[in-house]
Amino acid sequence: MQERRWGATVVVVFATLAWTAMGAKLSRCTALPRDGGDGVGCLSWRVAVETGNLRGWRTVPRRCVRYVERYMVGGEYQRELEAVVEQIYRYMEGVVVSGDDRDAWVLDVDDTCLSNLRYYQGKRFGGEPFDPTGFRRWAERRACPAIPPMLRLVRDLVKKGFKVFLLTGRDSESLGRTTAENLHTQGFVGYERLVMRGAEYRGKSAAVFKTEARRQLVREGYRIWGNVGDQWTDLLGDHPGDRTFKLPNPMYFVP
């Protein structure tokens, strides 16, 4: 297996030709629209975002801004989010809750429990770079609406006996009270704990902070069954949970 062959380049070229020819030969139908009509490859871009293959991006590519807008407000986002929640229910209904109060779920807050869609509408749906001051001002208004399928899920998780942990990268000191009040007003009650970013994690990756927070839960004896977030940084790292669920969000990437 260690040998190298002078002809390997030829093999690559040949394989590329065969691959292209296979595509052409198998194709008995017109090509799929790549992005709903505007921009090039925006659907592929979105799938790359949703699978976590594409990371560290700062804004929606200019050619895809209209595409993302249509996705977010044309009904597709809501339908796709509802489809994920349906999968969450299927899984959740199969979990047997033990009586020891240690069966836990972890849920992110922004664009998982609470929607920032209205805010991002003013930011060209992610076409503009993240504006920390603007976002803090928006969050301080306590006006983020609940995402209804997620509100229903939280209530049903609590009803079923799970301990629900809301784990957010929002800064505890500046947005702690605001966030708790916003959640309360929107009907998020009965959850176990709101875990926010402390001063020691300022400037660190959300994945690092969230991994540590989950490690702490596991140390306390919790079994994390499900973990739901709109960012891969919610779901990656140690103790991700027995099942992770990625909610759609093509508007921004949280490092």
Add this chain to the structure above:
Amino acid sequence: MQERRWGATVVVVFATLAWTAMGAKLSRCTALPRDGGDGVGCLSWRVAVETGNLRGWRTVPRRCVRYVERYMVGGEYQRELEAVVEQIYRYMEGVVVSGDDRDAWVLDVDDTCLSNLRYYQGKRFGGEPFDPTGFRRWAERRACPAIPPMLRLVRDLVKKGFKVFLLTGRDSESLGRTTAENLHTQGFVGYERLVMRGAEYRGKSAAVFKTEARRQLVREGYRIWGNVGDQWTDLLGDHPGDRTFKLPNPMYFVP
């Protein structure tokens, strides 16, 4: 946070109405085509598969068979796969290889290095359930073509000094020689090791087998930088690698 309110149901109903109204209010454009024209929600179904939200499915839903065929052979699959490989290169080029021969990559084989598209064409692109005998017969023909962007990647990884491990759920005893020959014929040379499923992992989940195999690599002192596969069972579990990359595959799910 622990209180329950009698009005919570009212809040859910209100939030649902607000959510629906928001969608309607924000919508200034026609809805996206949901699936390229045939079937209902097939794009959402595919995104659910690609994000790992949907697991344990046995066949492509009947309504989405034509959609998956068009995706696979209409050019979209190839473009999307190439876009993932582009992301892999961007990441790979930023990794500094140390001189100790312990910088590793892990790659799956089926529909990651070698393509089974021709085989699945005869199985209605996943519209029929997995046929172990049929698949073994196909694999024994040693006729799986390379996926060219992945062949190029393997060659470039080796050239850059990474140790490349090909990790496959194929059974070592029955398909060991066949698979090694198929890889060789297709130009996959210079990789470090082909790791196949041993008898002790027969009937176990690919995630379990692959996690153990990666644990062994880490025990040997390897640092897994990248991990590439078309199945989430390639990428989940312990020691997933510094970055994981999910290649598209809407044709089948490996448990």
